[in-house]
Amino acid sequence: MARTESDRIRFLRAALSSHVNFWDAQRTTMRRYRNSYLTRFYKDGGYNVDPSQIRVETSDGYVAIESIMGSLFVKYPSVEMSPDITGKGNLPMTRTLSNNFIKTQRVQIELAARQALIYTHSFLKLAPRESSSLLGKIAMRAVPPWQVILDRDAGAWEDQRFTGHCYWLPVNEADEKFGRKQWKGVPQVDYFEENPRGTSRDKRTYDNEDSDLPNEYLYIEIVEMHDFYNNELLFWSPQFKNGDELLDKTPIPVNTYDGRPLGTIVPFYFCRNPDRPMEGYSTLSRIYDQIFEKNILRTFWANAVRRDTRQYIYKEGAFDEEALAKITAGVDGAMIPTDSDSLGGLIDMIPNAALGSNQSVYLDYIESDINKSALTASFTRGEASKASATEITALMQYTANELGKMARDRDTTLEAAILVYIRMLIPLLNDKEKLVILVDDKAEIVTAAGLDADFTFYATDSSSTPMSDIVKKAQLMQLLPSLAQVGVPLTAIKSELIRLFDLPVNFHEEVKPPPPAAISEVPLAPV
Secondary structure (H helix, E strand, O other), X not given: OOOXXXXXXXXXXXXXXXXXXXXXXXXXXXXXXXXXXXXXXXXXXXXXXXXXXXXXOOOHHHHHHHHXXXXXXXXOOOEEEEOOOOXXXXXXXXXXXXXXXXXXXXXXXXXXHHHHHHOOOEEEEEEEOOOOOHHHHEEEEEEOHHHEEEOOOOXXXXXXXXXXXXXXXXXXXXXXXXXXXXXXXXXXXXXXXXXXXXXXXXXXXXXXXXXXXXXXXXXXXXXXXXEOOOOXXXXXXXXXXXXXXXXXXXXXXXXXXXXXXXXXXXXXXXXEXXXXXXXXXXXXXXXXXXXXXXXXXXXXXXXXXXXXXXXXXXOOOOOOHHHHHHHHXXXXXXXXXXXXXXXXXXXXXXXXXXXXXXXXXXXXXXXXXXXXXXXXXXXXXXXXXXXXXXXXXXXXXXXXXXXXXXXXXXXXXXXXXXXXXXXXXXXXXXXXXXXXXXXXXXXXEOOHHHHOOOOEEEEOOOOOOHHHHHHHHHHHHHHHHHHHHOOOOHHHHHHHHHHHXXXXXXXXXOOOOOOOOOOOXXXXXXX
């Protein structure tokens, strides 16, 4: 039985309601993680401090995230490909297009990775846009997890029955995309705010305090839903006829090589809930409790140090006001008169109790927990270490393995994004608009037939990180004598050294010995 429009709207409302309820419950936690990274720990109200007291917070949240980011993103991303086994497609042209696109998207890829580390996961969305250039008609943007509606019951991303994107669109842009309609424009709702401007995220109702704003400053909420089960792309908004009608309905325009519908949202996970793989796990959550305790302890210490002052007590009547003023001012050579026969008991210092040693021990435990939870060893962050060379080598290999796993997750996202890009580019190619690119220093016209093949994409980083590269270089240098002894050609060893150490290409050139000098004949002297 065919679905009616009311059936589709009920499906959209149910999926949106489940999504909103799930992420509303996560809002406080997500805000705390974000503020910890931004070094605004006390802003979320999770711990109230007397405004008259000094508040101290450390940058451990920022350091934990950026130390991983620095290891994951060293070079510009790029991909390699394996050909279609049937021989279809133009592999060099597709590879050139893919690498040209991915190199321009480094900022968005890093934003998505940073969100996936701070929060639970993130996404990359590819969408068409207006551009005079064919290569510019597809844009990629990082999307936070609370904007993407998921089928959280799915066991794998490929098993998703639907995937949606909730976003805000200015009214004037909505007119351009869907045509002029009777919109009920509203102020944009920020996820991290609690019911801003009298809004309720559950009921989607708003006050009319900003109803007189121009359309450029009002928004509508769009739900863009890919229904893979029914092969439908649905657009719906609660600000259009109270959500009783769809904005648009079309077949899913992007398909895989074998004809299956393909969504334009790519997941970015570093950690997953083992029981529910579609729910991510925040890397920052591993050390948030330790950051909380450290900030509270440092705040207590800072206020205790401020109270560690020199105070004195004196016997009343022993000094007049002028004498006390001289004592307080600390005037050199001042003479203070007194009628007492003894100085004992006239003035004495009030003792200050020192902080207990347990607090320093507790801070050491906190630091130890943070280091254990961090994926990077302390010496990689420039901290001094008393470890031996053997222990450091073992730590380097462990760090390389852990970061290598995360690098593999990064590469999986890049490979999936490139596949979506190529499949989205195919319908845009036509006979009217030609696209010419340089492939191996030769001009080629990009055609749909050249892109429409069952290619497999591989990130060229191959899960590499700076730490893993250091380990590989050290191991290669140790193996050099053995490689020569077992008969490995010197030219092969030379090529690997040039590749691994990123040496100039002209090092491959063979240095020819100079030709022997010609021997000139010396005439014999006459006898």
